[in-house]
Amino acid sequence: MLRLLDAHRHAIDTCVFCPKLCRFACPVAEAAARETVTPWGLMTRIDDVHVGRAPLDAASGALWTHCTGCHRCQAVCKHDNDVPEVLYDARAAAAAGGHAPEALLAWGRSGTPPQPAFDALPEGGPVRLVPGHVDDATVQAAVRLLDAAGHGPLGRPIGGAGASGVRLLEAGLPEAFDAAAGRLADGLEGARLVVCLDPADALALRRDLPARGRTVGAPVQHLTEAVAGRLANLTPIVEGDVLYLDACRLGRGLGVYDAPRRTLEAIVTGRVVEAVMHHAEGGCCGAGAGLAATQPALAAQVGREAVADVPGLPVVVASGVCASHLRVATAGRAVHGWATLVARALSAPSQEEE
Ligand code: SF4
Numbered sequence: 001m002l003r004l005l006d007a008h009r010h011a012i013d014t015c016v017f018c019p020k021l022c023r024f025a026c027p028v029a030e031a032a033a034r035e036t037v038t039p040w041g042l043m044t045r046i047d048d049v050h051v052g053r054a055p056l057d058a059a060s061g062a063l064w065t066h067c068t069g070c071h072r073c074q075a076v077c078k079h080d081n082d083v084p085e086v087l088y089d090a091r092a093a094a095a096a097g098g099h100a101p102e103a104l105l106a107w108g109r110s111g112t113p114p115q116p117a118f119d120a121l122p123e124g125g126p127v128r129l130v131p132g133h134v135d136d137a138t139v140q141a142a143v144r145l146l147d148a149a150g151h152g153p154l155g156r157p158i159g160g161a162g163a164s165g166v167r168l169l170e171a172g173l174p175e176a177f178d179a180a181a182g183r184l185a186d187g188l189e190g191a192r193l194v195v196c197l198d199p200a201d202a203l204a205l206r207r208d209l210p211a212r213g214r215t216v217g218a219p220v221q222h223l224t225e226a227v228a229g230r231l232a233n234l235t236p237i238v239e240g241d242v243l244y245l246d247a248c249r250l251g252r253g254l255g256v257y258d259a260p261r262r263t264l265e266a267i268v269t270g271r272v273v274e275a276v277m278h279h280a281e282g283g284c285c286g287a288g289a290g291l292a293a294t295q296p297a298l299a300a301q302v303g304r305e306a307v308a309d310v311p312g313l314p315v316v317v318a319s320g321v322c323a324s325h326l327r328v329a330t331a332g333r334a335v336h337g338w339a340t341l342v343a344r345a346l347s348a349p350s351q352e353e354e
């Protein structure tokens, strides 16, 4: 499995000899305040293992959990190095050698939460929903939004798969990802449009699956794209300003920045306020790539730091997974998932979400 890393030799070499130019951008390194978990530190350990200077052992596997896959490092890297791509292959080597942390593997294999609203949809049809790991309230909201946007009636993928399996890829189980994503792609055959609720699934179907030789025949969109400009009669339901956070895989991953902001502007009486770092440089909630499962305290610290520069305002993020994590991490601060908030504005008589 270490041969997997051969393909990344240029990226590894440029990182190892880099004066940590992306250190400031890495939310995990900033929160942990440790040089070993900077992008440079992760890549240096990968290099050490690859050339035999360090063992492929449990310590390496544990070190390589320190990443959310946020791609902030790539956004500032002069070499455009994709550190998570290299890291996931290093995780695969660790998993193949029996050195991956159990918590990371369990996260990778975790199923979707109970989603009765998804289970109630018929199989097949022209527009198919892929909910991913969001909660049932988000699925219910998405069904309402897509119906209001003229995309109904919705269907499930044939066979019932509700996620792409991208967590398997990020945990270092690429063969399992190929199988899971292939099953989903089979279940999407004949669709006219595929709508994902978790940006990670949309990114997997648009980028990772084609990179591995399989494509989905229909356009794949995130919910925010699918309803953009199609929701009439939205009612302002939030008094005052809100802080909008870019979800990493929606923004830097899919390039979706404006659509969720424009919709949000229609349902707040105040402004949609930006964090100090936003759009391509936006922060990270801390939940991604298994960090919340393997390093929960650190992941919570990353989340708190992401919303700290604009204190007090309610937070809105267009990822149900990010919203759930931020709610726990920031305990007490109002955090809204974009879908549930906007769905309430479809027919809301008044007032802010609890
Ligand atoms: S990702 Fe780019 S900026 Fe960051 S350590 Fe590697 S070479 Fe340097």
Ligand code: SF4
Residues within 6 Å of the ligand: 025, 026, 027, 028, 029, 038, 039, 042, 066, 067, 068, 069, 070, 071, 072, 073, 074, 083, 084
């Ligand atoms: S992807 Fe994000 S968390 Fe991972 S090394 Fe890069 S900046 Fe750090």
